[in-house]
Amino acid sequence: MAPQTGTGYAPAGIGVTSTSTDLTKYAQALLSGTAPGMAALGPRIRIDSGALAGQQMGLAWVVSDADGHDVTWHNGMTAGMTSMLVVDRQAQAGVIVLGNRARDLTGAGLILLAGTDDPGIPAPPPVDGDTVAWVAVGIPLVLLFAFGAVRGRSRSRVLGQGLGAAGAVLLWGIAQPWDWAPPWTFGVALGVGVAGGVIAAMRWHRLPWLPPRRRAPAIIAFVLGVAWFCLMVGFAVYVGTLIPRTPAG
Known part of the structure; x- marks a missing residue:
């Protein structure tokens, strides 16, 4: 299987690889509001169907309601790794989860952020x-x-x-x-x-x-x-x- 390099993202200066250090810096910038393009995190449209029905979408970010305030998250997956970044700007908390298998980590990230087994936010189903x-x-x-x-x-x-x-x-x-x-x-x-x-x-x-x-x-x-x-x-x-x-x- 050929490596998934994501060369189509090159004009935006990004790819499909990152590090925990880089993601931590990015999460800190999102929480402080200093990251470029912060408007992308704001809800734009409501999701009316599928596993995420009732939640909202920003520009590629999923915006979920958690006890009356927004939790913003995004995940990524290739054939050999998975990542999850979720931030709660009101609580000034964020979670990064990285995995070395093609298994969705969204639920794990939401649980870690909430500190409970039931974060109150539906995660995508494990099977597409x-x-x-x-x-x-x-x-x-x-x-x-x-x-x-x-x-x-x-x-x-x-x-x-x-x-x-x-x-x-x-x-x-x-x-x-x-x-x-x-x-x-x-x-x-x-x-x-x-x-x-x-x-x-x-x-x-x-x-x-x-x-x-x-x-x-x-x-x-x-x-x-x-x-x-x-x-x-x-x-x-x-x-x-x-x-x-x-x-x-």
Whole structure:
């Protein structure tokens, strides 16, 4: 897996790496009101849906109500580390939590700031529900292709299943659900898919394009596999257009 460098943030002078010392200085500046862009911490819009419904958003900051005053926080995550910064400007207190795993630390930060197991502020769920279905689609399609690579009786069915599995793995990689599905699970799925491809290639010359009987299911599997793969490639291209690029040089 390539390092997540966040080069798209370079024009703003930031990236995805920091230190506890730097974050402490930043938290102190936020509490004292001397940090640049303090207006970004102020609530701008109300969140009406999802796990954070009822809370408010500043400019990238989540503003939560804690016993009648605002607590402001933001978190971050890559495939190998997690961070959480929460400040209570009225109480002049702040908490920084750093982790070396892709596990959300928002709840831990809010609990530490409140000094109780129930901070009264809902933290984001530990599992990103938006990506569960993406992974749930990938696992059966990869397993189906692995089975078809060994037992399939026609090129059309095996190829359709292979393209379906490739599209599912591509979708899994785009989703990057590392907060609840460790990267090694993606590696296992990719490995099973590659192994299936090798087996299918070894059997390819012995398989007809269509089976002697029940040709319709084989044709349907092929058409659906091609359509699914093309859809996922198109989606990947679309997502790629959303990633900020830094100018060369």
